[in-house]
Amino acid sequence: MEKLFDKLRKHFKKGGGLNKLYPLFDAAESFFYLPGVVTKGGPHLRDSLDLKRYMSIVIIAIIPTLLWGIYNTGYHSLATAKNSPHFTQAIIQGLIILMPIIIVSYAAGFFWEILFASIRRHPISEGFLVTGILFPLTLPPTIPLWQVALGISFGVVIGKEVFGGTGHNFLNPALTGRAFLFFSYPAYICGDNIWIKPANIAKNTIDAISGATPLSLLNQYGQDVDIEGALNGAGYTLAELARGTYPGSIGETSSILCLFGALILIVTGVANYRIIIGGILGLLGAGFILNMIAPSFANPWLGLNPLYHLLMGGFLFGIIYMATDPVSAPGVNTSRWIYGILIGCLTIVVRVFNPAYPEGVMLSILFMNLIAPLLDHFVIEFKLKNRMPNV
């Protein structure tokens, strides 16, 4: 194999016919072989961790939610036709529905990555491996494939590459893509109706299945409703929400598996625990405060137990996999706490006070992405004030 690469190299080198595609060759080679680059100056040894390893850990942490997404999608798809489908059937059905989405996401995204890498002569970054899988997991399984391609293209090009590629973007590319779809084609993605892809499309139309995701359920009720009762009545009990056996966006439903992913990310140190814990605390804290002021307002959402907020919708998926993206998150530990807590609070605020958007976590993370540099600025300024100058 090493020989094969050596043989091919001359075509991609300067003067070779495929010189323009050198980043592609480089990416393929460095995928198989860790390059034998030797340190030039001090320090003369380097940490074994590189960006490839870093990003692979994120992918490993995503795999449980991905597998659950495959099973869950397949299960609900088949459940429309018959009762309690078999496990393997559900998996196969899930794969049939989801594989095209994931493949399209990777293919369209890689096209842009390679195009930009070739023109701007920078190596293809590993960051896209994560973006390419995170993006489809935030989508409902009913999403049309052309929207997947459009969304990831927007996310990669506008969210990242126009600013110079991985490390220079200030928004999370996967969420940028999702936000684009959310505002352009709200009917498909805003979460008013549940997302089940029926098993037999010839006989059923999408319209045949109507229902509400837990978050949109309550917007359909008027005021003075017992929200918890309504949720439980619809089958969305706390245990159910934690298990994730309800239809939703592909990756978000199982809170337990998201937390398992968080454990991997925190133990390996890839994600900063301050953001995740701060986010959960912020959400619960804001929820409790709203509970306290609930009796004096008519909005029934105010009184909802914040544990429901924690487990419902994509909050855990967002705070664990999206908010912890180091590039778009702040870089100082103090501001990471603030960032996490504010994401939690904002999610509650959007969910409770804005009935137009049943899900608030995407918008609050993107909004906090914008605020992150400002947070860093003030925290660093404060830190430097206490530092003895050296001039």
Add this chain to the structure above:
Amino acid sequence: MISLTIKKGYNLNLAGSPLKNIIELKTPDHVALTPCTIPFIKPKLLVKKGDPVRVGDPLIFDKRNPEIKYLSPGSGMVKDIKLGPRRLIKEIVIALDKKEKYVDFQQFSKGEIDEIDRSRLIDALISGGLFQMFKQFPHGDIPDPNHVPPKIYVHLDNSDPFHPSHGVYLDKKYTLFQYGMTVIKKLSEFVICYAKIQKEAGESGELTDFLTHSIKGNYPSDDPFVVLYHTKQSINENKSWYISGQDLLLVAELLKTGAYPTQRLFCVSGNYPENRSYIKSRLGAPVSHLIKKISKTDKYEFISGGIFKGRKIEYDSYMGMFETSVYLLEKGDKKELFGFLRPGYNKPGNSKTFLSVFNKGPFKIDSNQHGELRGCINCSFCADVCPVDILPQFAMKAIHCKEIEEAVSHGILDCAECGLCSYVCPSKIEVTDIIKQAKRDYSGLSYK
């Protein structure tokens, strides 16, 4: 004695630590003065090829301050003057005579040293060619002799792997060291002398008389920059001087005996089984004299002056004036199939992404970079290890935007140049180099 614990930093358990024995080598055929290892010097030659020299005869002087001369570490004939790129003087090689002649410098007895005034002492140090053993913050440049430093830091240890520990080189030399401390106290009102005290070694009581601080912590907690950062009380102290324990012994020897000292204790370590130990040899000894029986020299990198802060040298070159260690590092120029997917029980690192978290080491390492250059992803791993609390990723970005003032307010002048930020960077950015360069640019020094 104040105990100082430094929390940040990083400890790597490396394979190839030196054995505890001390080997005394025969005198080598050649020794050399290596001007390229002297910080910021603009050297001017005082000898030419074929000249006879004695131990202590000046070979070069510094054009920036012509008083500061660098003396010959051997007696014999100037055999060769090797020039490096851009006609930089690399080495002045001296072929040693069988019977060596010494230049006579003034001797000071213990009583005379107690009475001597500062300017006479400085003159004696300058003429003896060892004033330059003192270095000044924040660049490690040779200080101005007329400047009275607010403090002098004497660092007995260097945890950059691997240097002779104070227990080894101070053995039976406590009286000389005491003499050296008297000298230092003449130069500055405040002297901070510190070491890493290991309890199990059974530290002798003699040392505790001199020590003001005992240091605990990972590499580079015993670096003078780090101790300065953690002990300074006023901005003024940033102009302090520092000197290493072994260099102080040379200074003391010069003043006490009146002869230019030529003995050095080196530490030879690394991925090479034989000859790993402390070695007594000459100042400016050839590397090939310290490390013998190496057949394939291109398989190794020779690192002198510590793995983190040192430099790469060639097998046929000479030890620098201030350097006391050589580490043999395996050259890591081999490709590794699916390197990033391996469990990595033997892959050391600061992160917990490899199974090496369960491995306490010692780790066998090579000089591979373990990855390719990428953009900074703001993971702040560098800030987590920085011993002087710089936020290297933000300082680096400020430097990229030519906001040098902002970078300085981030504290880059406190930078110990320990290399840990470059070490931990998953994007393999040369953070230390970028900060070091900016530091030099800010002060108008040329960077080597």
